[in-house]
Amino acid sequence: MKLLMLPALLAGLLLQIAPATAATSASASIDWDSLNIQLIDLSGGLDAPTLTWTSFYGQTNTYAYTAHPYDYQYTWAERYDLSTALSSSTVTALGQSAATQDALAHTASSASQEGTVPASWGYGYSNYAYGGSYTTGYFTLTGNGVALFTMDWSVEGQGDVDAWDEYSYAYASLYGSYSDNLYNYGYANSGYGSYTGYAGDFAAEGTFAMAVVNTSPGGTTGSLQTYTYAYSQSPNAPVPEPETYALMLAGLGLVGVMARRRKA
Secondary structure, three states: OHHHHHHHHHHHHHHHHOOOOOEEEEEEEEEEEEEEEEEEEOOOOOOOOEEEEEEEEEEEEEEEEEOOOOEEEEEEEEEOOOOOOEEEEEEEOOEEEEEEEOOOOEEEEEEEEOEEEEHHHOOOOEEEEEEEEEEEEEEEEEOOEEEEEEEEEEEEEEOOOOOOOOEEEEEEEEEEEEEEOOOOEEEEEEEEEEEHHHHOOEEEEEEEEEEEEEOOOOOEEEEEEEEEEEEEEEEEEEEOOHHHHHHHHHHHHHHHHHHHHHHO
């Protein structure tokens, strides 16, 4: 009977060696191509409003990590104008991420896959990746009128429900604020973030809107900030190391020899 068990035991060992192929992924995007600034004149043509961008800062950063074989990669880039395109990306065996900025969109994406680690490591080791894109633009509104800002955003993620060690997260945030020397001020925000461990796959989209009013002779100053972030994580299953397999196979072989001797 022990001889009949040997093929089944070997098959079980081979199944443990093969890594799983499940994956998680996430992405977030803010559509700068959809940015619309509508100027509304309240002066009857006597002092029409004008909006000017005064300064700008953008940054992308990405990170990817694979526990076994150990590897991590990190990149980042920055810009101080509206025209330069940024692109950051990182790739390891079981983690990938990317982040971009250009005149069309600011995006962040991530993906990770399951793997294995030596059994001596135990549990708690994961492969993961994240990408982020951050932007701030500063402006001045002069004249007597209103500037109405609108811009679209979207997020999505793929992962399992109630998976504490295998999940993805995506977040998009837009925030605007303004003030003048007459102590008038205001702000607006929009965005969304979600985690697949709560409800599984998700997707959402929306539109940011902000109205900036200027009646001050000195003008109104303000800023528009956008942020995208995506994170993915996948677990590693502990498996016996090669020398452990050798010992186990030797032991199984000894069991077979002993069984044959008893049968004889």
